[in-house]
Amino acid sequence: MEQQLSGGPGARVLVVDDDPTVAEVVSGYLDRAGYVVDLAVDGPDALARASAHWPDLVVLDLMLPGMDGLEVCRRMRGRGPVPVIMLTARGDEDDRIIGLEVGADDYVTKPFSPRELVLRVGSVLRRARPAGQPSDTLSSAGLTVDPAARRALKGGAELSLTTREFDLLAFFLRHPGRAFSREELMSEVWGWDFGDLSTVTVHVRRLRGKVEDDPARPRFIQTVWGVGYRFDGVDVPGAAGERQP
Template sequence: MRKILVVDDDPTVSEVVTGYLERAGFAVARAAGGPEALRSAAAQRPDLVVLDLMLPGMDGLEVCRALRERGPVPVIMLTARGDEEDRVLGLEVGADDYVTKPFSPRELVLRVESVLRRSTAPVPAAPSGIAGIALDPAARRATRDGRDLSLTQREFDLLSHFLRHPGRALGREALLREVWGWEFGDLSTVTVHVRRLRAKIEDDPADPRLIRTVWGVGYRFDAGGTDA
């Protein structure tokens, strides 16, 4: 049984979300704050964390960073509706997805199932050695010139997709569909993950040579990594 850690200081939200997740077949642990969440995650590592951004004291961003330092775990962030900056910040620190409040608990369950399905699905083989990048799909581990890239699960999927389609201009909508499995969604999700991935694989993220922006379209992975 997959274990979900729900972190929210609102007992009503926490109780409702827990009820829906348990009826969907998940084992659920609950925490009302950041320190409690980190203790729970350390005692028994969850398969996924549903994390409210607005927590007292230690906010969701700090909790997400601390979880990421301990290893890869999918995180779905709960944010206030309309706060685009907060959603982007959540993605920047490594959240895999977000749901805006108020939300449908059934929608959240579907998001949880989707993120877990993508995080455990076999990753199609990608060429190794391109720009010194090697992928180990079984371990979901990536290196460049022997250096561990410490990618989140979604960053790993995105890099694998780029490596399988070198030289091809890939639109943000197509990436959202093929990497995230979403038919629609916020395209800033793709933009933020590309920025995070560049920070980890580019020699100079401010002047990327591998993941090029194709204006009006999306991105292109340049296997040569040289000036166009």
């Protein structure tokens, strides 16, 4: 499904939450920030509304009746690219990681600040369609990223990447051989000066799973112990023989 996404106020945001109070507060703040808001009360309702008017971003409650937010996220990802912010009362780390692993771009735990949520919506949308992004194609060791077309290839085969995975790979290709901490990656790729650093760890693991021949012994995205991660555009002797987290 080919979709044209809008990147700022005026973008369509689908809010999926079965709590009418939360839905009203979130939609009110987003509406005042200039977004076009659509509301859904459960998974099937969300999928039907997305089919009728594909959203630019989804604020998705994890604990929905019947079809939970994880399944909704999976099904939406199967239909086309869309940024997702998971919204839930469950703050357990395993829940956050599961949400990120199914493709969520951010994870906000209830109770939350509606103003912060609006800021995160703006941040995710800007990253989905960043203004002024360099358009030159990036290539290294069989990996190719076209920022203008939002396409990534490995050996000529197109990779299916989420918004954050794409941005992370493009950032790595722009800065080969340099080690970055998770804090630096969160600032440079996510645009946040705060947040759960496990978000970076999960996205690196997911990206390795898509670009590496053997994710446990990566050629490209190396762990730099005590620092963070480094992208190597060429093989590093011995690196492929070491398992990495």
